[in-house]
Amino acid sequence: MLEIRDVHKSFGKNEILKGVDLTVDKGDVVVILGPSGSGKTTLLRCINFLERADKGTATFGDLNVDLHSASKKEVLAVRKKSAFVFQNYNLFNNKTAIENVAEGLIIGRKVPKEEAYKISRDALDKVGLSNKYDSYPSQLSGGQQQRVGIARAVALNPDVILFDEPTSALDPELVGEVLEVMKDIAREGTTMIVVTHEMGFAKDVAKKVIFMDGGNIIEEGTPHEIFVTPKEERTRRFLRRVLPGEYDFEI
């Protein structure tokens, strides 16, 4: 249902994405792993047009767009079919939790106010923030802010939610609550592309794991294929580094 083909992106002379393909089926959770600087964030940003790719196409169901030359209208159409959860939350600072969630519904999607607020309350309830509707981001902990960020994405009921390292800005003790929420919505059949360093989450929830390095997809497969029987040396080296305990035997 989501197909990304041949995405290229350079910043100046630096080629960051060198022809990335990605297919995500409805209801699947795809986890993208890879060392810092491998282009994971850039890939997600290109899909949501926060960055213009130099080349590439995307198919969202029946919507077909060129990632390089899409018109304003097409960009808006893609953004209505997708949602983004940011590493540093990016909640609207001047809006309360519920206003943050409702904004995209009322303004972006023209949902009547009352209905939008009902959807927003439900979304905040789902992430365990039923007592924080009227709190401003500055009054919330990092974990709570990120859960609002997830509610903001879920409320839009998009075809796919893009997560860019949703827990890596959090204090360790707050990571759990956010991962729990993500597992919940994954179980409900939300289609998700998740960039993360949380290997536990990848093992538990992912339908497919993708390993990226140097702007290319090096290897992809089920969590078992990637974590237990990786074929590529680069994948093994990466896993040894991030999961030292489990791969000691190979050293």
Next chain:
Amino acid sequence: MDSSLINVEFLIDTFFVALSGVPIALLVTVVALAIALPIGFFLALTRINEIPVLNGFTKVYVSFVRGTPIIIQIFVLYSILPLILSRIFEQYNIDFPIYDVNPLWYAFIIFSFNTGATLVEVFRSALKTVSAGQLEAAYSVGLSTAQAYRRIVIPQMLVSAMPNLCTATINLIKATSLGYAISLQEITLKAKVAANVGYNYLEAYIDIFIVYLILCITVEYLFKVAEKRLSRYKALATA
């Protein structure tokens, strides 16, 4: 002739004369702000986004205004504008008494021009306090650029712009006193004209002083209130 240092009766009478110049001073201030705010904001955007040509133009405009005294800007514009306009009118055979134009119009143009440059810098630094992530998040939930600015970026930007906007407004009010140079019927000119009769300049200056002081303190207070309201979302955090 009164031999005391201050002619109290004149002081009081002239206070009301000076006060009668307040509407013009405020009119010039409000019109200049109304024109300069959108221009300043738009040009600040061209600076931040480094829009070719406009960016360069804005830089020149800002340094020109910053690098010259207002009084000179007033004289230059006041003498150049009619020259240019009369040329144009001549060209198109328009019969317009350009030299009889109410100085109010010049005041609008001059003070908009001057304040616009100040506001470019005010908005530029204020826009920088709003992280790019705010705009991106707005895009990601399906807002257009105009909607994102109106609903997310500008409300946040205004909070940090408020103190500088207040300073700019107060400077503008004070600068309208230079309107006397083009016979603008504002506070300073009116009081000075009244003083000319009996050479009561000291009284007139005291009156002028007090009127501007009252005006500026009031404006400052209004900005404080507005700032408090606009930054409610921040104030709550520490509560």
